[in-house]
Amino acid sequence: MxxxxxxxxxxxxxxxxxxxxxxxxxxxxxxxxxxxxxxxxxxxxxxxxxxxxxxxxxxxxxxxxxxxxxRYLPQEPDLSGFETTLSYVEAGLAPGDEPHRARLLLETLGLTGDEPTGQLSGGEGRRAALARVLAPEPDILLL
Known part of the structure; x- marks a missing residue:
């Protein structure tokens, strides 16, 4: 075992x-x-x-x-300090992670990556946060 x-x-x-x-x-x-x-x-x-x-x-x-x-997905994601959803998701990547996964996951979740973070609905913010924790392909995902 x-x-x-x-x-x-x-x-x-x-x-x-x-x-x-x-x-x-x-x-x-x-x-x-x-x-x-x-x-x-x-x-x-x-x-x-x-x-x-x-x-x-x-x-x-x-x-x-x-x-x-x-990786941990917060109940209330904080996207402040990031201009776009793509910059928010990319900030969750570690060295060696595949940067293209950030946009791929955003698009899979119905976002483009160009959305201004200050104008997101609650659901859009949660989808961006989900993309951020999934992009590095974690071994353990805590939701």
């Missing part, structure tokens, strides 16, 4: 002194699809941000296999 690409062990996080996550375990192997289910405010998004390396847990261990790419 292959080792997991991502492993969270005994993750703990408190917000304002109140425990949000206690003893959380998560293992993600290649080609797995997982779903987190819980009430609003139960820590689902926070756990995904910990898995993505965007939030530091108070305790526990986060391990990602070397060379594994992890």
């Amino acid at each position: 292959a080792p997991p690409l991502l492993l969270l062990q005994d993750i703990r996080l408190a917000i304002g002194g109140k425990p949000l996550l206690e003893g959380v375990e998560l293992s993600v192997s290649a080609r797995e699809r997982l779903c987190l289910v819980g009430r609003n405010g139960s820590g689902k998004s926070t756990l995904l941000k910990i898995a993505a390396g965007m939030v530091e847990a108070d305790g526990g261990t986060r391990f990602v296999q070397p060379s594994t790419t992890v």
Whole structure:
């Protein structure tokens, strides 16, 4: 059995002194699809941000296999600071990624890449954000 690409062990996080996550375990192997289910405010998004390396847990261990790419799709994407959807998606690429994938994914999702980010509808912004996380062809995609 292959080792997991991502492993969270005994993750703990408190917000304002109140425990949000206690003893959380998560293992993600290649080609797995997982779903987190819980009430609003139960820590689902926070756990995904910990898995993505965007939030530091108070305790526990986060391990990602070397060379594994992890991308997180935020609930409310922030496209400010980018003139067009193409520049926003291209900014999500790492060295060695295929730059043509940015426009290809935007077009697949019904955008041209030339849309001014300040004039996007909520749905268009979400499609641009989806293109941004998919363009680098991540090993793990957190939605």
